[in-house]
Amino acid sequence: MRTSRPTRSLALVAGAGLLLAACGSGESNDTSASSTSSESASSSSSAASSASSSVAAADGSRVTLTYDGGLLVLDGETLDLVADLPLAGFNRVNPAGDGRTVMVSTSEGFQVLDTGTAVGGDETEPTLTDVVFTAPKPGHVVRHAGKTVLFSDGTGDITVMDTEDLTGATEPPETQVIASEAPHHGVAIQLEDGTVLSTLGTSESRSGVRVLDASGTEVARNEECPSVHGEGTLSGEVAVFGCSDGVLVYRDGAFTKFQAPDEYGRMGNAYVSETSPILVGDYNSDPDSEGSLLSELVLLDTSTDQLQVVDLPQGVRYTWRDVGRGPADEIVLLSTDGTLNSLDPATGEIQRSWDVIAPWEGPAEWQDPHPALVVHGDIAFITEPAQQRILAVDLTSGEVLAEGELPATPNEIAVATGIAAS
Template sequence: MNTRTTTHRRMIAAIALTTTTLLGLSACASTASGDPAGDAGPVSPNAAASTGPRIALTYDGGLLVLDGTSLDTLADIELAGFNRVNPAGDGRSVMVSTTDGFQVLDTGAGSSDGPELTDLVFEAPSPGHVVRHHGRTMLFADGTGETTIFDSAELLANAGAGRLPQTETVPSPEAHHGVSIELADGTLLTTIGTPDARTGVRALDSDRTETVRNEECPSVHGEGAVRGEVAVFGCSDGVLVYDDGAFTKIAAPDAYGRTGNAYVTETSQIMVGDYDADPDAEGYVLTALTLVDTEAKSSRVVSLPEGVGYTWRDVARTADDDAIVLGTDGALHVLDVTTGEFGASFPVIEAWEGPAEWQDAHPALVVDGGTAYVTDPATSSIHAVDVATGEVLASSELAGVPNEIAVTG
């Protein structure tokens, strides 16, 4: 285990809650960089009063941790570089991708503890995807192709003692930007690739012996597990499905039909994926989604309302298995994944344009239970919304321009 000096943190007073008539809700994982720096200060008094969910946000130069109900700022932690955040799977911690690896941010969710960027680091050259499934957490290091696996609950149990949980490391033949997911029976599904290309997925049993592979998934990216623990992966020409020990390729309706991100629930057999049918398109705004029925092994493409686009950060699934999209028109659009029809639409923020680079800040959406959170970089604000009714529950101005978001607790 390797650690690094605890990052000093600067805590700021909670920002006054503002009201708005708007609505709210965020989204891929890749490499990141960042070095800690800064001055320490006292924890906001609101931290002691909060025992609910917490929100971690990145901005250029730091991290913000908010109370998930009031949206008060509980901590402002200086951290240089472009950093990424993903829930760690223990209900409290967030993985922050930095130059050293996956650094553990203790949000204090579900407790009266103040947030802290700990000195616990899972070392990983070019840290990439973080996957949580069936009580296990998988960390993929793009720089080596290695997958680090641990029991999610053990992270929280060991963090208090200042140590990392026991881990398993599974190597890849070559380094690549990849992803892994472990199923309940111990099967590890992990991508196949090189620094120059990615071609498919292989299955390793609990002894880490390869049992089957499929290399008909060019540019494999994005993963998820739907009802029945059927695993799905996006390809540049469709989707790869792993079910009952075998892979099935579901071809896209277009010769080039890329799915790079999977939005899934464990109670629906439908995978929602982003969809791009134009290999020459510029920018990162898309205008269609793919709906993959993993039981029927079929898919169809659904277009967004006329004039509306989105990016990978702007799709989420709701508690009733619908999909919800934060469009470039600034509204939330609810999609019935069984019928493929868009229903309710709620205005949230002003219309926005897609980013010039994928790392650039732009509106992001995430749903936690019945609450949707949406960030608005144009106004450095965040909104909490009741997904069922569209009622704005809280809004807050932020100390920095929000980029990535993760909710825990």
């Protein structure tokens, strides 16, 4: 165990909240922007061997991994291989929110993977179903307030459905489709009262967020969030979006823009908890940086309107795949030095650190396999592509609860929790 401290901290006061604002400009390279699938003929059907602890890693859950040519579904407790499902192309995975199904972004759209957890019935074998939500360039999947929202980058269409309707579905459930003003790499969320927040942009640039009421009527917009990317919801149903110059916040029916301390200060992904008022975001203050590795975090406490940028200690770097929130809303970060770190979300200070995997280099392209982290309860699932393995680590002690060897190099990861959506 070791501790370390961030080297820089800056506090800012929010700019004026605006319901209507002049159009912003500017575009940045997204390290996680594209979800377009590329076809590949390779596949793998070999079995995985697993050296697993008798300690349960995550009762009832199942872990889905992508590889070049298919999907692996593992038991969340033992990390034993449950299924190897061939699927050509570069595919992405996101939990659908019902505790059982996973949305697989393929060349056709969003295809439903039934992982076979016991939600909605008995545990079954995983199945890549015939349920497909057709979407050119399938993008973000958002889960909130009992709704699952899909965004098609190719059309700008927003597809909204009741999350619970996905469990055991053999055909697409009833949906609501909302059109964007233009196709773009975007994201949308539906709030508890039926309000929809969706990004604004074109194939060339993105500028902000619009608000539609439950009837579909636009009631507000803010276009001072250049390169808008990344979405999250905090306690009190405060919605946040990343910009290339700060953070855009929507709460109580109004927008507030929090300006970054740097001329270029991009937040591209939000790591949030709906029981915390603190946004944790990845952050890049160098517009000329290359690659996907980052060494800064942005923290925004929406209860005090204080924003700070934290420099991580030397040697601690990460990508957009390597940050999560723990059971006490702490920041969980997997670093290129091979450590798993627990950070105070109020200060960004590293409180605990454990050596879990070998040091690793950042990917040449964002799509390339590299270590990934996902948190479920007090368990961190961590992939180590170079060793073709996955670990389950107890976030309260740093103990490795289970370890699985994989038949292929893992890329993306998603967890079906085995817990029905509330």
